[in-house]
Amino acid sequence: MTLICLICETAVSRKQASIFCGGPCKKVVHVSCVYAGTVDLPTLIKQIPGLSWRCNDCLSSDVSIEDTDLGQLVESKISHAxxxxxxxxxELKSTIEQAILQNPDASSVNKPISYASVLRNKTVPAVIIKPKESQDTSKTKTDILQNVNLVADEIHISKIKHVNDGGVLIGCKSAEGNLKLKKLVQEKMVGSYDVKDVGCVNPRVRIIGMTLEYSAEHLRNQLFNMNDVLISNPNDSKIIKILPFKRDNAKYQAVV
Ligand SMILES: [Zn+2]
Ligand SMILES: [Zn+2]
Structure with a gap:
């Protein structure tokens, strides 16, 4: 089979230096028809991987990326990322949500806290330890510390107040703490001290200037409807009394 040079359209013999187009056409040319230099092109092309000569047709039809194609390519890459x-x-969000659900402490943070429970925390139940005979408060405290090991018994005190006749009011961080403290004092200090519980005090709110004498039921539901963020259950609140306003009998007040 005779090979024909793409440029001069004559036969390419074995003796003549020739190269093939590295583009799609793969046609052959005499080196002398495309190159006037002294470098041995066929050898060079064989030695350097990726190096090739291309005819003009193949050079102009070379696959090139248009600007718009490039833009689309980049866009699709970014959108994929x-x-x-x-x-x-x-995935991270659902992992966090599951962790919160599995951890009751963390989920309770999101629960609405009632106004009453916030105020009630300031007046947690406590224990009053009172000497049977009046004495200095410091003596009472020393006696308590000598008889009750707060650290070993894991009693966490949240407040201490002095009361009459050398008595001390101690509030623990938990109801269990109060119980434990009361039990220990009763066991170890029973001879010279009295111990009693102090219950918690619910906050009271006075509503004044009502122009109608509402029923307790109506007022309570009304309060709940207007303050459902603060009051989680209408039964948590109690209308203690509804009575006319002293200075103006046409207006009423209520203690809740
Ligand atoms: Zn030729
Ligand atoms: Zn070609």
């Missing part, structure tokens, strides 16, 4: 980030964020 963003999609994968979104997927990862959603």
């Amino acid at each position: 963003l999609d994968s980030i979104v997927v990862q964020i959603n």
